Amino acid sequence: MDEARQVLESGTNPDTWNTQGLTALHLAIQSRRPDMVQLLLEFGARVDSKTMNADGHTPLHCAAMVGHTVILEMLLARGADPERADSSGWRPIHHAASSGSLEPLGVLSKICDVNAPIGDGRTALHLAAIGGNADSVQILAQSGADVSARTVDGKTALHLAATQGNNVAIAKLLIKCGADRGAVDWNGRTAYDEAVELGQESLFALLQVPGNVASPAPVGxxxxxxxxxxxxxxxxxxxxxxxxxxxxxxxxxxxxxxxxxxxxxxxxxxxxxxxxxxxxxxxxxxxxxxxxxxxxxxxxxxxxxxxxxxxxxxxxxxxxxxxxxxxxxxxxxxxxxxxxxxxxxxxxxxxxxxxxxxxxx
Structure with a gap:
């Protein structure tokens, strides 16, 4: 810390990128060092600076990924934009949902659009279902996440939960929150069909549609x-x-x-x-x-x-x-x-x- 302060006091630009395209603030966040983050912010490090590599992550993206709530709140207090997307269209809430960072996800779900999609139509709820984290799914559902939201393939979070192992807890939670077991993707497949194809036997009874009634495929x-x-x-x-x-x-x-x-x-x-x-x-x-x-x-x-x-x-x-x-x-x-x-x-x-x-x- 003393050496870093001396370098900064000498006039070094805190937003300089290294050869990997990272600023000192990105590195401090990846190292989970709130003290170093605070020091860099004191010397004017930009909270909206993106990495110069293909990822284009802001410091807030990094904080969401590493799951450090204190750092995340420090950045938000300095004006970091929670809705800013990286090069792949992912916002901080998407990274928190995908990585299972519960506390950051709880913070972001209160201030962000929980139904914002990335390029392929997946929302934070889809990513949480894929990640197999029931707590993340619950946080998002309680924050107003749309359980009926579809990807560009027409898949709901329930479809994706059925493709990622025997996620009984997540499937139950989604159904409790209103997910339609009869919803079909654009290929006419239900979540039950996905489970059957992958042999997820623990999901069969839960996902089977009574009377085999399915929702119509999209038209018009x-x-x-x-x-x-x-x-x-x-x-x-x-x-x-x-x-x-x-x-x-x-x-x-x-x-x-x-x-x-x-x-x-x-x-x-x-x-x-x-x-x-x-x-x-x-x-x-x-x-x-x-x-x-x-x-x-x-x-x-x-x-x-x-x-x-x-x-x-x-x-x-x-x-x-x-x-x-x-x-x-x-x-x-x-x-x-x-x-x-x-x-x-x-x-x-x-x-x-x-x-x-x-x-x-």
Whole structure:
């Protein structure tokens, strides 16, 4: 502590990253040292600093993972954002639920959105069920967690509990809190079906649906929303399942975005290919949102050249369509100075519509 204080008093930046992309505050939390955390905070260490590695964890994420309530509350008192997501879309409450950190989970469940999903649709309750921690499930259920929430595969927490060993206590708790034993995922499977496939005999009697009555599989708007969510999150299997069940590829949200808009904007090339295969007409492939953006505009704006190549290579795509402001895809690529993308569009026959955007031969 004395040596650390001397270094900090000499003017060293407490937010410097080491070669692993961690700040001193991240290291102090991983070492479960509240005294060192307090010292670093006194010298201005940022509570919202993310790791510079692929994880992108904030100090609050780390505190939730190691299960140190004192450190967690110190960070919250300094203004740490409990709803901030890491690079995978996980918030601190997701890490606490997954790691079985009960006290931090109790704190976070009182101030956070307990039903916030990560990219694949799992909530903190799903993660607690997978982790096999009944106490975590109870904390979340008491804090208003939705036991009917579904993943992009249509699975509830009860489905996931049935796939993770003989979790009788968790299954009983979920059912007590209102979980529907007859709920089916998008493949028409109940939690009982999952238990049978994995030989979880202790769950058979608990999960069997009386009279074998099952809830209907999702149809209509629910299925189209699942398709868009799967396209946005990069879940190719989810996209295929939704299409197989009859999801309309051109169904849009309130802003006019279809699944193709979502996949193009996020740069999910394989999903874009699959969605184009499902388009039956030029109108479906070239659907525009309320601002006049097509999937091609979305791919250009977000800088995904591979997706642009796929789109301009499809005969159904209109490469010279313009937005409500009169911008073509090429106009956008020129304005954003995406040189390689400009060449791809020009080679495909794209034209610039805005006079002051000139292609440098």
């Amino acid at each position: 708007d629910d299925l189209e929303e699942l398709l868009r969510n799967a396209a946005w999150s990069g879940d190719l299997r989810g996209v295929r399942r939704c299409l197989k069940r009859g999801a309309a590829v051109n169904a849009c949200d309130r802003y006019g975005w279809t699944a193709l808009h979502c996949a193009a904007f996020k740069g999910h090339a394989e999903i874009v290919k699959r969605l184009l295969e499902s388009c039956q007409s030029k109108e479906e492939a070239c659907a525009i949102d309320e601002q006049g953006y097509s999937a091609l505009h979305c791919a250009v704006e977000s800088g995904h050249r591979e997706v642009v190549k796929i789109l301009v290579g499809c005969e159904m795509i209109e490469i010279n369509g313009v937005t409500r402001e009169g911008l073509s895809a090429l106009d956008m690529a020129l304005a954003l100075e995406h040189g390689g993308m400009v060449r791809t569009l020009v080679n495909a026959g794209a034209r610039a519509c805005v006079a002051n955007l000139i292609i440098d031969e």
